Structures are given as C-alpha cells and as structure tokens.
Amino acid sequence: MIMHIGGKSLRLVSRLAIALLVFGTLGQAASQAQExxxxxxxxxxxxxxxxxxxxxxxxxxxxxxxxxxxxxxxxxxxxxxxxxxxxxxxxxxxxxxxxxxxxxxxxxxxxxxxxxxxxxxGPSVFIVQKSSPLKRMQAGDLAGKKLGVTSSTAQASFANDHYSGAERIVYPSSPDLYKALEAKEVDVILEDKLAIYDWLTNTKAGSCCEFRGEDIKDPKYFGxxxxxxxxxxxxxxxxxxxxxxxxxxxxxxxxxxxxxxxxxxxx
The missing domain is CATH 3.40.190.10 (Periplasmic binding protein-like II)
Incomplete structure (x- = not known):
C-alpha cells in the first residue's frame, strides 16, 4: 500500500520531526548540565x-x-x-x-x-650523586646510609620493608626530595624513574646526579x-x-x- 500525504500533512510531519530533534538535543544537554x-x-x-x-x-x-x-x-x-x-x-x-x-x-x-x-x-630506581662510591643497591650496601623517599609513596613503603638498615629520611614532596639529593643531605634517593627523568635531563640541578643500580619492579608495592x-x-x-x-x-x-x-x- 502506498500512502499519499498532502502538502499540509507533510509540513506538519516535518515540523514534528524537527521539534522532536530539538527537544531531544535540549534534553541531552539538560542531562549533561544536571550531571x-x-x-x-x-x-x-x-x-x-x-x-x-x-x-x-x-x-x-x-x-x-x-x-x-x-x-x-x-x-x-x-x-x-x-x-x-x-x-x-x-x-x-x-x-x-x-x-x-x-x-x-x-x-x-x-x-x-x-x-x-x-x-x-615505569619502574622505580635509585639516584645518587655522580661522584657517589655506591655501585650496587643491595640492602647491605645502604646500611648506615641516608636514603631519601617521598611521603606516602610506594617507594617509601618499599624502602621501609627492604632497607631497614638505612637511615630513611622522608620528604613531603618530590621537589623537596630532589633538592635534598642535590644538596647532599642524603646519600641516595628512591624515586619513580619516569618522574625524575625530566629533572635529571632537563634541569641544571639535575646534572649533579644519575641513575644507579637496576630498575625495581615489584607489583606488591608499585602495582x-x-x-x-x-x-x-x-x-x-x-x-x-x-x-x-x-x-x-x-x-x-x-x-x-x-x-x-x-x-x-x-x-
């Protein structure tokens, strides 16, 4: 069956379609606004x-x-x-x-x-002054050394559990941690490798220091x-x-x- 629609009816259908489209768009926008x-x-x-x-x-x-x-x-x-x-x-x-x-x-x-x-x-890694005599980063190597970490981080938890023989010094933020290493307030720091990459490669202060030892990946601590x-x-x-x-x-x-x-x- 073919249905014929007159001119007025066609215009009415078109207006209804436009109205539905407009109200649908407005409804979506309102929903997003309420969100x-x-x-x-x-x-x-x-x-x-x-x-x-x-x-x-x-x-x-x-x-x-x-x-x-x-x-x-x-x-x-x-x-x-x-x-x-x-x-x-x-x-x-x-x-x-x-x-x-x-x-x-x-x-x-x-x-x-x-x-x-x-x-x-990204792995975690130890960073030291380039002149540091530390080579390996086993627990015994850091006994009695000052090890810096940032508060409430996975690195801090890892250091507490695996490097209890080191003097662990906690800093409130990463910038404070980096400054401490530059100033030789600590012997070594433990940090996210990707996070400290920019400081080491793109800042004058970071030129003092380098990665030392192997990358650390432990899902228990670093997920x-x-x-x-x-x-x-x-x-x-x-x-x-x-x-x-x-x-x-x-x-x-x-x-x-x-x-x-x-x-x-x-x-």
Missing part, C-alpha cells in the same frame, strides 16, 4: 607529569591525558590541586571524583579505591603501573574512563601526548 562537572584531582608538583607553569596553570602528561579522556568521554572536567597525602582520603570524602596524578596501583590502594586499566608504567582512581561505587565513571582510555590509545592521541614528554613509549 555537573567531573572534578579531577592532580598534585601539581610532579613534573613532567603534573606541574604549575609560570601562569599558575596546570600542565604536564597527566593533565593532557586527563583532558583527552574528558573530551572523549564527554565529561566537563575541572581540575582540583591536591597535596599527595590527602589524595585518597579526599576522594573517598567526595571532594572530587577521580585522581589522574601518576598514582601507582598498589595492592594497598586497591583495597580503598577502584582503578582503570593502566595508563602508563601494575599508574592508574586512574575513582570511588569504589562509581562504576559508571570507571567504565567511561576505561572506554575513553582505550579509544585514545588506539586513535593516536595517547602516542602524540607521550611523544611531547618522553623520547620512548611509557605504556
């Missing part, structure tokens, strides 16, 4: 992953990855600077929705939050790389971030960001 901003916690003092530039604007690998994920997941994101010690407690308290700040997925943290798939991986943390019950946001992460890793976005900060892949 509100997704607040992203970033430390801001961990170059090249996250730091404040001369205009006090957050920059770095983590920040660009976060922006790419938010664009892909169609989330309106706002960054929230947060000191490291308060990262997980304030996530659980609802002060923000996710942490995209080079957080290693350790077993201890997995008991408190949920993580996306890994978005980068399986860095992940994006959300509250345990926020399954929708976790799924959206995971899907967005997979997309930017396949369409070239991730690799373009990676190349801006490192001459090698950190996946």
């Amino acid at each position: 509100g901003p997704t607040k992203v916690a970033v430390e801001g003092i961990f170059p090249p992953f996250n730091y404040l530039d001369s205009n006090n604007t957050l920059q770095g690998f983590d920040v660009e990855i976060a922006n790419a994920l938010c664009d892909e997941a169609q989330l309106h994101c706002e960054f929230v600077p947060q000191d490291w010690d308060g990262m997980i407690p304030n996530l659980l308290a609802g002060k923000y929705d996710t942490i995209i700040s080079s957080m290693s997925m350790s077993a201890e943290r997995k008991e408190k939050v949920r993580f996306t798939a890994r978005y980068y991986d 399986e790389g860095a992940g994006i943390a959300v509250r345990p019950d926020d399954t929708d946001l976790l799924q959206r971030l995971d899907q967005a992460l997979q997309k930017i890793q396949t369409d070239g976005t991730y690799d373009r960001i990676n190349a801006k900060y490192f001459p090698f892949s950190i996946r």
Whole structure:
C-alpha cells in the first residue's frame, strides 16, 4: 500500500520531526548540565607529569591525558590541586571524583579505591650523586646510609620493608626530595624513574646526579603501573574512563601526548 500525504500533512510531519530533534538535543544537554562537572584531582608538583607553569596553570602528561579522556568521554572536567597525602582520603570524602596524578596501583590502594586499566608504567630506581662510591643497591650496601623517599609513596613503603638498615629520611614532596639529593643531605634517593627523568635531563640541578643500580619492579608495592582512581561505587565513571582510555590509545592521541614528554613509549 502506498500512502499519499498532502502538502499540509507533510509540513506538519516535518515540523514534528524537527521539534522532536530539538527537544531531544535540549534534553541531552539538560542531562549533561544536571550531571555537573567531573572534578579531577592532580598534585601539581610532579613534573613532567603534573606541574604549575609560570601562569599558575596546570600542565604536564597527566593533565593532557586527563583532558583527552574528558573530551572523549564527554565529561566537563575541572581540575582540583591536591597535596599527595590527602589524595585518597579526599576522594573517598567526595571532594572530587577521580585522581589522574601518576598514582601507582598498589595492592594497598586497591583495597580503598577502584582503578582503570593502566595508563602508563615505569619502574622505580635509585639516584645518587655522580661522584657517589655506591655501585650496587643491595640492602647491605645502604646500611648506615641516608636514603631519601617521598611521603606516602610506594617507594617509601618499599624502602621501609627492604632497607631497614638505612637511615630513611622522608620528604613531603618530590621537589623537596630532589633538592635534598642535590644538596647532599642524603646519600641516595628512591624515586619513580619516569618522574625524575625530566629533572635529571632537563634541569641544571639535575646534572649533579644519575641513575644507579637496576630498575625495581615489584607489583606488591608499585602495582601494575599508574592508574586512574575513582570511588569504589562509581562504576559508571570507571567504565567511561576505561572506554575513553582505550579509544585514545588506539586513535593516536595517547602516542602524540607521550611523544611531547618522553623520547620512548611509557605504556
């Protein structure tokens, strides 16, 4: 059967279709507006992953990855600077929705939050003054030496358990840790290799020092790389971030960001 529609009827159908399209678009926009901003916690003092530039604007690998994920997941994101010690407690308290700040997925943290798939991986490593006589980094080699670590990090936990014979000195942030090594306040520090790479290669202060010993990878302490943390019950946001992460890793976005900060892949 062929149905013939008159001119007036056709115009009416067209208007109804347009109206439905407009209301559907407005409804989607309203839904997104009601959703509100997704607040992203970033430390801001961990170059090249996250730091404040001369205009006090957050920059770095983590920040660009976060922006790419938010664009892909169609989330309106706002960054929230947060000191490291308060990262997980304030996530659980609802002060923000996710942490995209080079957080290693350790077993201890997995008991408190949920993580996306890994978005980068890097070993931990010892760093010393170039003139240091230390060669190996076994527990006996560091007995009685001053070993610096950053507070509330996987490196601090690893040092406490494996280097009890060393005098472990804890600093509040990575920049403080690096300054201590430069000033010879400590004999050696333990740090994320990718995090300190920029300081060693791109700063005058970092020219004092170098990697020493073998890379350290221990899933018990350092997890399986860095992940994006959300509250345990926020399954929708976790799924959206995971899907967005997979997309930017396949369409070239991730690799373009990676190349801006490192001459090698950190996946």
